Amino acid sequence: MIDKRTKLINTAKTLFAKNGFYATATAKIAKEAGVSNGILFHYFPTKAELIHAMYYDIKDRIFNYSVSQIYKEATLKESIYTLWLAAVEWNLENAEDFEFMLQFENSPYFSNDIEKKHKYVQMSIELAEQGRSQNVFKDINALLLFQIMSSLVETNVKFLKYNPTFQNDVEFKNKLFEIAWDAIKK
Amino acid sequence: MIDKRTKLINTAKTLFAKNGFYATATAKIAKEAGVSNGILFHYFPTKAELIHAMYYDIKDRIFNYSVSQIYKEATLKESIYTLWLAAVEWNLENAEDFEFMLQFENSPYFSNDIEKKHKYVQMSIELAEQGRSQNVFKDINALLLFQIMSSLVETNVKFLKYNPTFQNDVEFKNKLFEIAWDAIKK
DNA sequence: TAAGAGACCGACTAATCAGTCATAAGGTGT
DNA sequence: ACACCTTATGACTGATTAGTCGGTCTCTTA
Numbered sequence: 248m249i250d251k252r253t254k255l256i257n258t259a260k261t262l263f264a265k266n267g268f269y270a271t272a273t274a275k276i277a278k279e280a281g282v283s284n285g286i287l288f289h290y291f292p293t294k295a296e297l298i299h300a301m302y303y304d305i306k307d308r309i310f311n312y313s314v315s316q317i318y319k320e321a322t323l324k325e326s327i328y329t330l331w332l333a334a335v336e337w338n339l340e341n342a343e344d345f346e347f348m349l350q351f352e353n354s355p356y357f358s359n360d361i362e363k364k365h366k367y368v369q370m371s372i373e374l375a376e377q378g379r380s381q382n383v384f385k386d387i388n389a390l391l392l393f394q395i396m397s398s399l400v401e402t403n404v405k406f407l408k409y410n411p412t413f414q415n416d417v418e419f420k421n422k423l424f425e426i427a428w429d430a431i432k433k
Numbered sequence: 434m435i436d437k438r439t440k441l442i443n444t445a446k447t448l449f450a451k452n453g454f455y456a457t458a459t460a461k462i463a464k465e466a467g468v469s470n471g472i473l474f475h476y477f478p479t480k481a482e483l484i485h486a487m488y489y490d491i492k493d494r495i496f497n498y499s500v501s502q503i504y505k506e507a508t509l510k511e512s513i514y515t516l517w518l519a520a521v522e523w524n525l526e527n528a529e530d531f532e533f534m535l536q537f538e539n540s541p542y543f544s545n546d547i548e549k550k551h552k553y554v555q556m557s558i559e560l561a562e563q564g565r566s567q568n569v570f571k572d573i574n575a576l577l578l579f580q581i582m583s584s585l586v587e588t589n590v591k592f593l594k595y596n597p598t599f600q601n602d603v604e605f606k607n608k609l610f611e612i613a614w615d616a617i618k619k
Numbered sequence: 620t621a622a623g624a625g626a627c628c629g630a631c632t633a634a635t636c637a638g639t640c641a642t643a644a645g646g647t648g649t
Numbered sequence: 650a651c652a653c654c655t656t657a658t659g660a661c662t663g664a665t666t667a668g669t670c671g672g673t674c675t676c677t678t679a
Binding site for chain 1: 452455536538580588592596611613615
Protein backbone atom coordinates (compact mmCIF):
# COMPACT_ATOMS: atom_id res chain seq x y z
CA MET A 248 0.00 0.00 0.00
CA ILE A 249 1.20 3.47 -0.86
CA ASP A 250 2.12 5.79 2.00
CA LYS A 251 -0.41 8.27 3.30
CA ARG A 252 1.61 11.37 2.53
CA THR A 253 1.66 10.47 -1.16
CA LYS A 254 -1.97 9.44 -1.03
CA LEU A 255 -2.82 12.88 0.36
CA ILE A 256 -0.87 14.70 -2.34
CA ASN A 257 -2.54 12.69 -5.10
CA THR A 258 -6.02 13.13 -3.71
CA ALA A 259 -5.49 16.84 -3.11
CA LYS A 260 -4.30 17.21 -6.70
CA THR A 261 -7.45 15.63 -8.09
CA LEU A 262 -9.77 17.69 -5.90
CA PHE A 263 -7.87 20.94 -6.43
CA ALA A 264 -7.84 20.46 -10.20
CA LYS A 265 -11.58 19.83 -10.19
CA ASN A 266 -12.83 22.42 -7.68
CA GLY A 267 -9.95 24.79 -7.00
CA PHE A 268 -7.92 25.30 -3.82
CA TYR A 269 -10.49 27.10 -1.79
CA ALA A 270 -13.55 25.10 -2.64
CA THR A 271 -11.66 22.03 -1.44
CA ALA A 272 -11.70 21.58 2.33
CA THR A 273 -8.78 19.86 4.02
CA ALA A 274 -11.25 17.53 5.75
CA LYS A 275 -12.57 16.50 2.35
CA ILE A 276 -9.08 15.70 1.09
CA ALA A 277 -8.40 13.51 4.12
CA LYS A 278 -11.73 11.75 3.83
CA GLU A 279 -11.34 11.09 0.10
CA ALA A 280 -7.80 9.83 0.69
CA GLY A 281 -9.11 7.43 3.30
CA VAL A 282 -7.00 8.85 6.13
CA SER A 283 -7.71 10.86 9.23
CA ASN A 284 -7.96 14.61 9.33
CA GLY A 285 -5.16 14.74 11.89
CA ILE A 286 -2.60 13.01 9.72
CA LEU A 287 -2.95 15.64 7.02
CA PHE A 288 -1.78 18.29 9.46
CA HIS A 289 0.87 15.94 10.76
CA TYR A 290 2.53 15.90 7.33
CA PHE A 291 1.54 19.40 6.22
CA PRO A 292 1.23 21.85 9.11
CA THR A 293 -0.85 24.25 7.01
CA LYS A 294 -2.90 24.01 3.83
CA ALA A 295 -0.39 26.31 2.14
CA GLU A 296 2.42 23.87 2.89
CA LEU A 297 0.43 21.08 1.29
CA ILE A 298 -0.02 23.22 -1.81
CA HIS A 299 3.67 24.09 -2.00
CA ALA A 300 4.65 20.46 -1.54
CA MET A 301 2.45 19.58 -4.49
CA TYR A 302 4.11 22.24 -6.61
CA TYR A 303 7.60 20.87 -5.93
CA ASP A 304 6.39 17.34 -6.51
CA ILE A 305 5.08 18.23 -9.96
CA LYS A 306 8.12 20.33 -10.96
CA ASP A 307 10.42 17.49 -9.97
CA ARG A 308 8.49 14.98 -12.01
CA ILE A 309 8.36 17.09 -15.17
CA PHE A 310 12.05 17.83 -14.76
CA ASN A 311 12.95 14.16 -14.50
CA TYR A 312 10.81 13.27 -17.48
CA SER A 313 12.26 16.07 -19.61
CA VAL A 314 15.86 15.21 -18.77
CA SER A 315 15.25 11.56 -19.61
CA GLN A 316 14.20 12.60 -23.12
CA ILE A 317 17.23 14.66 -24.21
CA TYR A 318 20.32 13.05 -25.72
CA LYS A 319 23.85 14.35 -25.72
CA GLU A 320 24.69 14.56 -29.43
CA ALA A 321 21.66 16.71 -30.14
CA THR A 322 21.97 20.12 -31.76
CA LEU A 323 20.60 23.12 -29.90
CA LYS A 324 17.41 23.17 -31.94
CA GLU A 325 16.92 19.45 -31.37
CA SER A 326 17.35 19.91 -27.63
CA ILE A 327 14.84 22.76 -27.54
CA TYR A 328 12.44 20.68 -29.60
CA THR A 329 12.81 17.71 -27.29
CA LEU A 330 12.16 19.86 -24.22
CA TRP A 331 9.23 21.60 -25.86
CA LEU A 332 7.65 18.30 -26.90
CA ALA A 333 8.32 16.72 -23.50
CA ALA A 334 6.58 19.62 -21.78
CA VAL A 335 3.59 19.55 -24.12
CA GLU A 336 3.10 15.80 -23.91
CA TRP A 337 3.73 15.55 -20.18
CA ASN A 338 1.15 18.24 -19.47
CA LEU A 339 -1.37 16.60 -21.78
CA GLU A 340 -0.91 13.25 -20.13
CA ASN A 341 -0.95 14.70 -16.64
CA ALA A 342 -4.00 16.90 -17.02
CA GLU A 343 -4.58 17.26 -13.29
CA ASP A 344 -1.05 18.44 -12.68
CA PHE A 345 -1.46 20.93 -15.50
CA GLU A 346 -4.72 22.27 -14.07
CA PHE A 347 -3.18 22.53 -10.62
CA MET A 348 -0.17 24.42 -11.94
CA LEU A 349 -2.29 26.95 -13.84
CA GLN A 350 -4.22 27.76 -10.71
CA PHE A 351 -1.19 27.77 -8.47
CA GLU A 352 0.99 29.98 -10.64
CA ASN A 353 -1.74 32.59 -10.82
CA SER A 354 -2.67 32.49 -7.15
CA PRO A 355 -1.37 34.42 -4.16
CA TYR A 356 0.43 31.23 -3.04
CA PHE A 357 2.92 31.65 -5.86
CA SER A 358 5.84 34.02 -6.16
CA ASN A 359 8.29 34.45 -9.02
CA ASP A 360 11.21 33.72 -6.73
CA ILE A 361 9.92 30.25 -5.95
CA GLU A 362 10.00 29.41 -9.62
CA LYS A 363 13.43 30.77 -10.46
CA LYS A 364 15.11 28.50 -7.93
CA HIS A 365 13.91 25.24 -9.43
CA LYS A 366 16.40 23.14 -11.38
CA TYR A 367 13.93 22.82 -14.26
CA VAL A 368 13.96 26.57 -14.72
CA GLN A 369 17.69 26.83 -14.19
CA MET A 370 18.37 24.17 -16.81
CA SER A 371 16.13 26.02 -19.27
CA ILE A 372 17.83 29.33 -18.61
CA GLU A 373 21.23 27.74 -19.23
CA LEU A 374 20.01 26.47 -22.57
CA ALA A 375 18.63 29.89 -23.42
CA GLU A 376 21.98 31.47 -22.65
CA GLN A 377 23.70 28.90 -24.82
CA GLY A 378 21.42 29.87 -27.68
CA ARG A 379 22.20 33.51 -27.19
CA SER A 380 25.96 33.05 -27.08
CA GLN A 381 25.76 30.96 -30.27
CA ASN A 382 23.92 33.90 -31.82
CA VAL A 383 20.95 31.66 -32.65
CA PHE A 384 18.42 33.26 -30.31
CA LYS A 385 17.22 36.83 -30.22
CA ASP A 386 19.22 39.24 -28.10
CA ILE A 387 16.82 39.12 -25.16
CA ASN A 388 17.09 38.27 -21.47
CA ALA A 389 17.43 34.48 -21.05
CA LEU A 390 14.75 34.25 -18.37
CA LEU A 391 12.34 36.03 -20.68
CA LEU A 392 13.16 33.64 -23.51
CA PHE A 393 12.30 30.76 -21.21
CA GLN A 394 9.07 32.40 -20.08
CA ILE A 395 8.06 32.94 -23.69
CA MET A 396 8.60 29.26 -24.46
CA SER A 397 6.68 28.28 -21.34
CA SER A 398 3.70 30.44 -22.13
CA LEU A 399 3.57 29.04 -25.65
CA VAL A 400 3.68 25.49 -24.27
CA GLU A 401 0.82 26.42 -21.97
CA THR A 402 -1.23 27.86 -24.84
CA ASN A 403 -0.53 24.82 -26.99
CA VAL A 404 -1.55 22.39 -24.27
CA LYS A 405 -4.79 24.28 -23.66
CA PHE A 406 -5.55 24.24 -27.35
CA LEU A 407 -4.81 20.53 -27.75
CA LYS A 408 -6.94 19.80 -24.71
CA TYR A 409 -9.97 21.41 -26.34
CA ASN A 410 -9.18 20.01 -29.79
CA PRO A 411 -8.28 16.37 -29.17
CA THR A 412 -8.23 15.60 -32.90
CA PHE A 413 -4.81 17.19 -33.11
CA GLN A 414 -3.36 15.40 -30.12
CA ASN A 415 -1.76 12.65 -32.19
CA ASP A 416 -1.11 14.77 -35.25
CA VAL A 417 2.67 14.94 -35.49
CA GLU A 418 2.60 17.36 -38.41
CA PHE A 419 0.41 19.78 -36.47
CA LYS A 420 2.67 19.61 -33.45
CA ASN A 421 5.64 20.39 -35.67
CA LYS A 422 3.78 23.47 -36.86
CA LEU A 423 3.24 24.50 -33.25
CA PHE A 424 6.91 24.07 -32.52
CA GLU A 425 7.87 26.21 -35.50
CA ILE A 426 5.78 29.02 -34.00
CA ALA A 427 7.74 28.83 -30.78
CA TRP A 428 11.04 28.47 -32.57
CA ASP A 429 10.38 31.43 -34.88
CA ALA A 430 9.54 33.50 -31.82
CA ILE A 431 12.88 33.03 -30.12
CA LYS A 432 15.26 32.49 -33.05
CA LYS A 433 17.13 35.42 -34.56
CA MET B 434 -20.26 61.01 -5.50
CA ILE B 435 -19.83 57.89 -7.59
CA ASP B 436 -22.58 55.28 -7.43
CA LYS B 437 -22.28 52.38 -5.03
CA ARG B 438 -22.32 49.67 -7.66
CA THR B 439 -19.20 51.12 -9.27
CA LYS B 440 -17.62 51.71 -5.88
CA LEU B 441 -18.16 48.04 -5.06
CA ILE B 442 -16.60 46.85 -8.31
CA ASN B 443 -13.55 49.06 -7.81
CA THR B 444 -13.05 48.05 -4.21
CA ALA B 445 -13.53 44.36 -5.00
CA LYS B 446 -10.93 44.65 -7.76
CA THR B 447 -8.33 46.08 -5.40
CA LEU B 448 -8.96 43.49 -2.71
CA PHE B 449 -9.14 40.56 -5.14
CA ALA B 450 -5.92 41.60 -6.83
CA LYS B 451 -4.17 41.81 -3.47
CA ASN B 452 -5.58 38.78 -1.65
CA GLY B 453 -7.36 36.65 -4.21
CA PHE B 454 -11.06 35.86 -4.57
CA TYR B 455 -11.43 33.51 -1.66
CA ALA B 456 -9.39 35.33 0.92
CA THR B 457 -11.62 38.35 0.29
CA ALA B 458 -14.93 38.23 2.13
CA THR B 459 -17.95 39.98 0.68
CA ALA B 460 -18.45 41.76 4.01
CA LYS B 461 -14.91 43.13 3.76
CA ILE B 462 -15.55 44.48 0.27
CA ALA B 463 -18.69 46.27 1.44
CA LYS B 464 -16.97 47.68 4.49
CA GLU B 465 -13.96 48.93 2.53
CA ALA B 466 -16.28 50.44 -0.07
CA GLY B 467 -18.09 52.28 2.69
CA VAL B 468 -21.48 50.72 1.97
CA SER B 469 -23.67 48.19 3.69
CA ASN B 470 -23.33 44.45 3.33
CA GLY B 471 -26.90 44.19 2.05
CA ILE B 472 -26.42 46.53 -0.89
CA LEU B 473 -23.68 44.31 -2.30
CA PHE B 474 -26.17 41.47 -2.61
CA HIS B 475 -28.75 43.89 -3.95
CA TYR B 476 -26.55 44.63 -6.98
CA PHE B 477 -24.83 41.23 -7.20
CA PRO B 478 -27.05 38.38 -5.97
CA THR B 479 -24.02 36.11 -5.53
CA LYS B 480 -20.29 36.56 -5.18
CA ALA B 481 -19.83 34.77 -8.50
CA GLU B 482 -22.01 37.36 -10.23
CA LEU B 483 -19.87 40.14 -8.80
CA ILE B 484 -16.78 38.43 -10.17
CA HIS B 485 -18.31 37.96 -13.61
CA ALA B 486 -19.48 41.57 -13.70
CA MET B 487 -15.92 42.65 -13.00
CA TYR B 488 -14.65 40.49 -15.84
CA TYR B 489 -17.03 42.08 -18.36
CA ASP B 490 -16.24 45.52 -17.02
CA ILE B 491 -12.54 45.03 -17.64
CA LYS B 492 -12.93 43.39 -21.05
CA ASP B 493 -15.16 46.24 -22.17
CA ARG B 494 -12.68 48.85 -21.06
CA ILE B 495 -9.68 47.23 -22.74
CA PHE B 496 -11.75 46.77 -25.88
CA ASN B 497 -12.74 50.44 -25.99
CA TYR B 498 -9.19 51.57 -25.38
CA SER B 499 -7.79 49.27 -28.07
CA VAL B 500 -10.33 50.31 -30.67
CA SER B 501 -9.63 53.97 -29.97
CA GLN B 502 -5.98 53.38 -30.87
CA ILE B 503 -6.31 51.80 -34.33
CA TYR B 504 -6.65 53.87 -37.45
CA LYS B 505 -8.27 52.93 -40.73
CA GLU B 506 -5.46 53.36 -43.23
CA ALA B 507 -3.13 51.09 -41.26
CA THR B 508 -1.56 48.00 -42.81
CA LEU B 509 -2.24 44.64 -41.21
CA LYS B 510 1.08 44.61 -39.39
CA GLU B 511 0.49 48.14 -38.13
CA SER B 512 -2.93 47.16 -36.83
CA ILE B 513 -1.55 44.13 -35.06
CA TYR B 514 1.23 46.25 -33.58
CA THR B 515 -1.23 48.86 -32.37
CA LEU B 516 -3.41 46.23 -30.71
CA TRP B 517 -0.41 44.49 -29.19
CA LEU B 518 0.97 47.74 -27.79
CA ALA B 519 -2.45 48.85 -26.55
CA ALA B 520 -2.85 45.57 -24.67
CA VAL B 521 0.64 45.72 -23.15
CA GLU B 522 0.34 49.34 -22.03
CA TRP B 523 -3.22 49.08 -20.81
CA ASN B 524 -2.35 46.08 -18.64
CA LEU B 525 0.73 47.81 -17.28
CA GLU B 526 -1.24 50.90 -16.39
CA ASN B 527 -4.12 48.93 -14.94
CA ALA B 528 -2.13 46.56 -12.80
CA GLU B 529 -5.05 45.57 -10.61
CA ASP B 530 -7.19 44.66 -13.58
CA PHE B 531 -4.32 42.59 -14.93
CA GLU B 532 -3.89 40.76 -11.63
CA PHE B 533 -7.60 40.13 -11.41
CA MET B 534 -7.73 38.74 -14.94
CA LEU B 535 -4.85 36.36 -14.37
CA GLN B 536 -6.58 34.90 -11.35
CA PHE B 537 -10.00 34.84 -12.95
CA GLU B 538 -8.97 33.20 -16.20
CA ASN B 539 -7.26 30.40 -14.30
CA SER B 540 -10.02 29.85 -11.77
CA PRO B 541 -13.08 27.62 -11.79
CA TYR B 542 -15.20 30.76 -12.34
CA PHE B 543 -13.91 31.00 -15.89
CA SER B 544 -14.84 28.97 -18.92
CA ASN B 545 -13.47 29.20 -22.47
CA ASP B 546 -16.94 29.84 -23.85
CA ILE B 547 -17.32 33.02 -21.83
CA GLU B 548 -14.20 34.40 -23.48
CA LYS B 549 -15.02 33.49 -27.05
CA LYS B 550 -18.23 35.52 -27.00
CA HIS B 551 -16.63 38.84 -26.13
CA LYS B 552 -16.32 41.43 -28.88
CA TYR B 553 -12.66 41.96 -28.05
CA VAL B 554 -11.94 38.33 -28.85
CA GLN B 555 -14.19 38.34 -31.89
CA MET B 556 -12.47 41.40 -33.30
CA SER B 557 -9.09 39.76 -32.79
CA ILE B 558 -10.19 36.55 -34.47
CA GLU B 559 -11.44 38.52 -37.48
CA LEU B 560 -8.06 40.18 -37.78
CA ALA B 561 -6.34 36.80 -37.49
CA GLU B 562 -8.50 35.44 -40.29
CA GLN B 563 -7.67 38.47 -42.41
CA GLY B 564 -3.98 37.73 -41.91
CA ARG B 565 -4.47 34.15 -42.92
CA SER B 566 -6.41 34.95 -46.06
CA GLN B 567 -3.73 37.46 -47.05
CA ASN B 568 -1.23 34.64 -46.64
CA VAL B 569 0.73 36.70 -44.11
CA PHE B 570 0.08 34.52 -41.05
CA LYS B 571 0.91 30.89 -40.52
CA ASP B 572 -1.67 28.37 -41.64
CA ILE B 573 -3.10 27.84 -38.16
CA ASN B 574 -6.54 28.13 -36.55
CA ALA B 575 -7.41 31.83 -36.07
CA LEU B 576 -8.45 31.40 -32.44
CA LEU B 577 -5.12 29.77 -31.70
CA LEU B 578 -3.27 32.63 -33.37
CA PHE B 579 -5.12 35.04 -31.10
CA GLN B 580 -4.41 32.96 -28.01
CA ILE B 581 -0.72 32.89 -28.90
CA MET B 582 -0.63 36.68 -29.16
CA SER B 583 -2.51 36.99 -25.88
CA SER B 584 -0.20 34.71 -24.00
CA LEU B 585 2.81 36.63 -25.32
CA VAL B 586 1.24 39.90 -24.21
CA GLU B 587 0.71 38.39 -20.78
CA THR B 588 4.31 37.22 -20.57
CA ASN B 589 5.60 40.60 -21.70
CA VAL B 590 3.50 42.49 -19.17
CA LYS B 591 4.69 40.22 -16.37
CA PHE B 592 8.29 40.77 -17.41
CA LEU B 593 7.93 44.55 -17.68
CA LYS B 594 6.26 44.61 -14.29
CA TYR B 595 9.29 43.00 -12.67
CA ASN B 596 11.78 44.97 -14.76
CA PRO B 597 10.49 48.53 -14.66
CA THR B 598 13.64 49.86 -16.35
CA PHE B 599 12.30 48.64 -19.69
CA GLN B 600 8.83 50.08 -19.25
CA ASN B 601 9.62 53.25 -21.18
CA ASP B 602 12.16 51.67 -23.51
CA VAL B 603 10.55 51.89 -26.95
CA GLU B 604 13.34 49.95 -28.62
CA PHE B 605 12.93 47.08 -26.18
CA LYS B 606 9.19 47.01 -26.72
CA ASN B 607 9.75 46.84 -30.45
CA LYS B 608 11.97 43.82 -29.85
CA LEU B 609 9.19 42.22 -27.87
CA PHE B 610 6.74 42.87 -30.66
CA GLU B 611 9.07 41.30 -33.20
CA ILE B 612 9.01 38.11 -31.13
CA ALA B 613 5.24 38.00 -31.28
CA TRP B 614 5.17 38.93 -34.95
CA ASP B 615 7.76 36.30 -35.90
CA ALA B 616 5.70 33.71 -34.05
CA ILE B 617 2.56 34.22 -36.11
CA LYS B 618 3.90 35.42 -39.46
CA LYS B 619 4.58 32.93 -42.25
C1' DT C 620 11.58 -5.62 27.54
C1' DA C 621 11.33 -0.91 28.42
C1' DA C 622 11.15 3.51 26.73
C1' DG C 623 10.99 6.93 23.30
C1' DA C 624 9.52 8.49 18.71
C1' DG C 625 6.85 8.94 14.87
C1' DA C 626 2.38 7.62 12.72
C1' DC C 627 -2.26 7.90 13.34
C1' DC C 628 -7.08 8.84 14.90
C1' DG C 629 -11.47 11.63 14.96
C1' DA C 630 -14.10 14.57 17.87
C1' DC C 631 -13.79 19.22 18.68
C1' DT C 632 -13.54 24.54 18.32
C1' DA C 633 -13.15 29.29 17.26
C1' DA C 634 -13.51 31.92 13.48
C1' DT C 635 -15.23 33.12 9.19
C1' DC C 636 -18.17 33.10 5.38
C1' DA C 637 -22.02 33.96 1.79
C1' DG C 638 -26.32 35.15 1.86
C1' DT C 639 -31.09 36.67 4.36
C1' DC C 640 -34.37 39.64 6.23
C1' DA C 641 -37.07 43.09 8.57
C1' DT C 642 -37.18 47.67 8.09
C1' DA C 643 -37.12 52.25 6.21
C1' DA C 644 -35.99 56.45 3.43
C1' DG C 645 -36.40 58.88 -0.99
C1' DG C 646 -38.15 59.41 -5.52
C1' DT C 647 -41.87 59.16 -9.25
C1' DG C 648 -46.15 58.76 -11.36
C1' DT C 649 -51.30 59.21 -10.62
C1' DA D 650 -51.87 61.96 -0.77
C1' DC D 651 -51.56 57.37 -2.20
C1' DA D 652 -49.22 53.40 -3.94
C1' DC D 653 -45.10 51.49 -5.62
C1' DC D 654 -40.45 50.89 -6.85
C1' DT D 655 -35.52 51.31 -6.09
C1' DT D 656 -31.88 52.02 -2.97
C1' DA D 657 -30.16 51.28 1.29
C1' DT D 658 -29.13 49.48 6.10
C1' DG D 659 -26.81 46.22 9.46
C1' DA D 660 -27.88 42.63 12.64
C1' DC D 661 -28.34 37.96 12.03
C1' DT D 662 -27.83 32.79 10.70
C1' DG D 663 -26.65 28.22 9.28
C1' DA D 664 -23.03 26.13 7.16
C1' DT D 665 -18.31 25.48 6.57
C1' DT D 666 -13.52 25.93 7.47
C1' DA D 667 -8.50 25.35 8.93
C1' DG D 668 -6.33 23.81 12.48
C1' DT D 669 -6.02 21.57 17.59
C1' DC D 670 -5.73 18.20 21.02
C1' DG D 671 -5.76 14.23 24.01
C1' DG D 672 -4.76 9.98 23.44
C1' DT D 673 -3.66 5.22 21.02
C1' DC D 674 -0.98 2.18 18.25
C1' DT D 675 3.34 0.41 16.26
C1' DC D 676 8.04 0.33 15.28
C1' DT D 677 12.95 0.82 16.54
C1' DT D 678 16.86 0.62 19.32
C1' DA D 679 19.43 0.04 23.45
